Amino acid sequence: MFTIGEFSKLGRISPRMLRYYDAMGLLRPTRIGENGYRYYEAAQLETLAEIETLKDYGFALSEIGELLTLSGQELAVRLHRRRLAAYDEIYTLRKKLRQMEDAMMKMEKCNLLKDQYHVIVMETPAQRVYGIRRKINISETGDLFEELYKKVDELGLTRCGAAQQVYLGEEFSYESMDIEAQVEVSGEHPDVKVIPARLCVATTHIGPFEGLHNAYDAICSWLAEHPEYKVIGPSVERYLKDVDMVKDEEELETGILFPVQKLQ
Template sequence: MLTIGEFSRTCFVTKKTLRHYDDIGLLRPAHVAENGYRYYTVGQIRTMRLILRLKAYGFSLPEIAAHLANPDSTALSQKLVEKQRLMESERDQTERVLRRMEQDIEKLERNVDIMEQNITVTTVEREPQTIFGIRKNISVQDFQELFGELYAAAGKKGLQPLGGPMAFYHDEDFNAEHTDIEVALPVAAGTPGSRELAGGLHACSTLVGPYDSDAFTAIYAGLMQWIDENGYHVANSPFDSYVKGGPEVDPKDYVTEVYFPIAK
C-alpha cells in the first residue's frame, strides 16, 4: 500500500487533488485508516494515469467518472474521436488567429489601418424563390446540427434541392446562446412545407475562405456601412448563401455570398 504522499509523488498529483477526487468519488483510496490516513494500491496508479491522460484530452471530470464506472473501449474510442475533432478545430482557429496577427503586425509596421475593410459590395435584383427550411432559437454552437436536421427532413420528404443551403438571421440583436436562425434549401415551387422568399433589391458581398467569425463580421460591417452611405435601409432579414462548401471542399476554397435585402 502507498501513503497518500507516496501516491502523490509517484503520480505527480497534489494531495489536495487526491482528496478532491476522493470527495467526488472519482478515485477513492483503497483503504482509509482509523486516523483518517489514506492509502492507495500500486494498481491504482494506472487509474490515476488514465485520469490524467483523459484530462489532457479535454475530458471533464464527470465524463472521466462515467468511463471509470462503465469502462467501454468502443465508447471511449468514439469519445476520443470527438475530442480529437474539437481540438483540431480549435488548433485551426488558433492558426487562423496567428496568421491574422502576423498580417496585422505587418500592416501596422507600414502604418496601415488594420480595421480597414476592403470588401466589394454589389447590388443584386433577386427573383422570388421557394425555400424549404427549419427555424429555431438555438446556440450558435448548434448551427451545424441544424443543417443536419434540415437535410434529414428534406431527405425524409424526398425533396431535391435546387441550390446550395442558406442561413437567415432573424434576430434584432445577437445572442450566442439564444439566436433565431433559419436554415433552408431552394426547392421547386409548391413544395409542401415550403415558403416563398421575397425577391427585390439586395446588397451583396462574397466571402472566399473558411467560416471565420472575424471575416464574417468584416463582411457584415462593410455591407452595413455601404447601405448607410448610399441612403438605403435593411428591409428584411439578412442571409448567407453557401455557394461552395462542405466536407469535400478545402475550407480555403469555400465561397459564401452574404445578402442584405435593402430599400430606400
C-alpha cells in the first residue's frame, strides 16, 4: 500500500486532486487509517491513468465516473462522439480566430494585411477555359458552378485545372453580380476560349469565403503603394482548393488576381 503522498508521486498528481477525486467518487482510497491517512494500492494507478486520459480527451469529471464502468465497445462509442465534438470545437475556435483577426485588421489594418497576405506580381500562363456568364445573386454562385460542371460533362470536355470566377460588371453588387464562372478544360468545342498569358497582381486567401474581402483589401493597399502598376481587366477568384477538395472550410484556398500593366 502507498500513502497519499507516495501515490501522488507515482501517479504524478497532487494530493489535493486525489482528495477531490475521492470526494467525487472517482478514485477512493483502498483504506483510511485510524489517523485519517489515505492508503492506495498499486492497481489503482491504472484507474488513475484512465481518469487522466479521459480528462485530457475533454470529458468532464462528472462524466468520467460512468465512463469507467463501460465495456470497451461502449466506451469506443462515447469516444467517437467526443471526437466529433472536438472537431466542432476546433471549427468554432478557428472561426473565433478569424473573427479576432478581422477585428485586429480593422484596428491595425495595413500592417496586419501585409503580415497575412503576400502580394506578388506574376505572369499567369495561358488558359483554355469553358465558361458561363450570368447576372446572379451571390447566394446563387454554387448553383452557377454546378450548371457549369454539368455543361462541361455534356459537351464531352474534361476538367483539367482550377475553376474560377471573373467579375465583369462595372460595379460590384451582391444582388446582381455580372460574373463568368470558368473552368480549365481539355477537349475541343467552339465555346472553349483561350485566355492569353498575362501579368497579374495576386495573393492567396486561406479560409472561408467570408474573409475574401481581406485579400482584396491587401491587393488594393499594395496597388496604392505601387502606382507604377495599372489594373487593366476584371478581377479573378481562382479556387485552388474548393469545397469539393477539403473537409473544413478553414482549408479552402482562393487565389485573387488582378490583371495589370506596368506603366513606363
